[in-house]
Amino acid sequence: MLSRLMRNRRTVLIIGCLFAVLAGCLLLAAAFGAVSIPPLEILKMTLNKLSFTHFVSTWQPSDETILFQIRFPRTIAVLLVGGALASAGVLFQGLLRNPMADPYIIGTSAGAAFGATLALMLPIGLYFHGFGLVPLAAFLGALGAVFLVYNLARVGGKTPVISMLLAGFAVSAMLAAAMSFLITMSDRLQMRLHSVFSFLMGGIWANDWSQIAMVAPIIVGGILAARFLAYRLNAFSLGEEGAAYLGINVERDKLTIFALGSLLTGAAVSLSGLVGFVGLVVPHAVRLVLGPDHRLLLPVAALSGASFLLLADLLARTLLAPREIPVGIITALIGAPFFIYLLRRTRREYAF
Amino acid sequence: MVDIGIKGVSFSYGDSPVLHHIDLAVGKGEMVALLGPNGSGKTTLIKLLSGVLRPREGEIHLDGSSLSGLKRRQIAQRVAVVPQQFHMPFAFTLREVVLLGRTPFLSAFSDEGERDRQIVDRVTELMGIEKLKGRFFNELSGGERQKGILALALAQQPKLLLLDEPTAHLDISHQVEIMELVKGLNKEQGITVIGAMHDLNIASLYFERLVMLKEGRIFSDGTPAMVLTEQTIKEVFSASVQVIEHPSVKTPHIVITPDRS
Numbered sequence: 001m002l003s004r005l006m007r008n009r010r011t012v013l014i015i016g017c018l019f020a021v022l023a024g025c026l027l028l029a030a031a032f033g034a035v036s037i038p039p040l041e042i043l044k045m046t047l048n049k050l051s052f053t054h055f056v057s058t059w060q061p062s063d064e065t066i067l068f069q070i071r072f073p074r075t076i077a078v079l080l081v082g083g084a085l086a087s088a089g090v091l092f093q094g095l096l097r098n099p100m101a102d103p104y105i106i107g108t109s110a111g112a113a114f115g116a117t118l119a120l121m122l123p124i125g126l127y128f129h130g131f132g133l134v135p136l137a138a139f140l141g142a143l144g145a146v147f148l149v150y151n152l153a154r155v156g157g158k159t160p161v162i163s164m165l166l167a168g169f170a171v172s173a174m175l176a177a178a179m180s181f182l183i184t185m186s187d188r189l190q191m192r193l194h195s196v197f198s199f200l201m202g203g204i205w206a207n208d209w210s211q212i213a214m215v216a217p218i219i220v221g222g223i224l225a226a227r228f229l230a231y232r233l234n235a236f237s238l239g240e241e242g243a244a245y246l247g248i249n250v251e252r253d254k255l256t257i258f259a260l261g262s263l264l265t266g267a268a269v270s271l272s273g274l275v276g277f278v279g280l281v282v283p284h285a286v287r288l289v290l291g292p293d294h295r296l297l298l299p300v301a302a303l304s305g306a307s308f309l310l311l312a313d314l315l316a317r318t319l320l321a322p323r324e325i326p327v328g329i330i331t332a333l334i335g336a337p338f339f340i341y342l343l344r345r346t347r348r349e350y351a352f
Numbered sequence: 353m354v355d356i357g358i359k360g361v362s363f364s365y366g367d368s369p370v371l372h373h374i375d376l377a378v379g380k381g382e383m384v385a386l387l388g389p390n391g392s393g394k395t396t397l398i399k400l401l402s403g404v405l406r407p408r409e410g411e412i413h414l415d416g417s418s419l420s421g422l423k424r425r426q427i428a429q430r431v432a433v434v435p436q437q438f439h440m441p442f443a444f445t446l447r448e449v450v451l452l453g454r455t456p457f458l459s460a461f462s463d464e465g466e467r468d469r470q471i472v473d474r475v476t477e478l479m480g481i482e483k484l485k486g487r488f489f490n491e492l493s494g495g496e497r498q499k500g501i502l503a504l505a506l507a508q509q510p511k512l513l514l515l516d517e518p519t520a521h522l523d524i525s526h527q528v529e530i531m532e533l534v535k536g537l538n539k540e541q542g543i544t545v546i547g548a549m550h551d552l553n554i555a556s557l558y559f560e561r562l563v564m565l566k567e568g569r570i571f572s573d574g575t576p577a578m579v580l581t582e583q584t585i586k587e588v589f590s591a592s593v594q595v596i597e598h599p600s601v602k603t604p605h606i607v608i609t610p611d612r613s
Binding site for chain 1: 402404423424425429433435438439441442445448455458
């Protein structure tokens, strides 16, 4: 009984700390930018807005507008994207039993991007009754790509890491070529070239609450739902056959996990465009510190992913201010060397 | 503790048939080895018994209830499988791996409880690996890992333990150790054991009943002395061997004779 209490206390403590870190990152990210707003004022403004308090205004009215119309939509979107990508990474890695499966690397993101580009090409507005076709197309693209990669990579009932990386690369390259073709051929896309490029480089898009309000329930719901798959993901670490011996309904659960991972990826991509490596770096770092048990890994990775991307986005906005670097470039600059390190370190194990 | 009835079971992978109308009855507490060359269908029969594969024809009964009527999870609460080896991609500790054996008893909304942890403690002690519980599974030796997998299977508290060439990758001392442990479980806890075995001599030493398969059919079924004859091995494996008596335990022992004609 005591050991269980201790265990739960440890879990609660870890999660609690990570929520605090996330709140700190959110405050930091909201404070800095083209205009700095003191964190204390941010707190006061927020509490006032929520009608908890009635602090006397000591700030410029313009600060309030910046905070609620620009900073917060942006940072909340970043937070959601970071959590979603890290969770999707954990889901794909657990299912494929491969610590290198990241939505970006296995082609899911490219699928989502292709879907989104198709939607941008259509002769209708970017937003369709508040909720664009873009997120929907991104989701379908993500789902399509992951099934394509998975089936291409499958050799004799197994999914070896090398064939998965190759299939992911091939499918991503194919989709990138198709996307370039569409951009070249479509006048409509030419007009929206800036949107397309900032999409591909992970320039965070979302700047209005309505889009966030649409996507947030999907991402938050998806992250919570993922936690319920945790013990099945643990069983999957024994392989599909091993999981089946433990009573797992392999085909059904595989489909559920793939769909959930793709849903999270698609939702994230619809907010931010392509942001790579979050799903790779964050789960791996968490596993190194806390071990691979998915029951702890899933919530911790989601919270850490959100904090990580908030900091990366803060760098993206402030490094070369007033110019803004797409956040996808920052995460790639951190993530790609990390991926190479991982590949080299595990080379022997995976028999490259 | 369990009665197994295999009635007219056939199976094929795609168009290539593997098993033809197998009839086999195994009583409670029996310890049965399935023997035969590669491709004879012994591993397929293990997978059918575990419910991972479903027969194309025929039925498998477990304690009177048809396997096809049970859910995966219900089967896993009764039947555990020890495969050749697991590849573990993540740094789970031995304790966490053994705890996976409780999976069929967990649900999405409840994590493992005190009882599950007690079971893990008990089975690791039974396998003599309780001191290794905190170590990473991947850093254990082959023999220690296999004992861990056996402990995982035992954590399911199975009535039927299926072995799929459990000693294939082990050196000789660990082969003996694993088989002694399995034999002990069979004798002391009455767990029914059915194992696909590669090594005829190990099978002869540790199993009371051998079932020899040839091209998906039962070729012979009986005690080691009945099944392991020079004639049978010649017909099933197309190999010329001599069968002698084990010097101490008097079971048949197969000696390979080099071709010096």
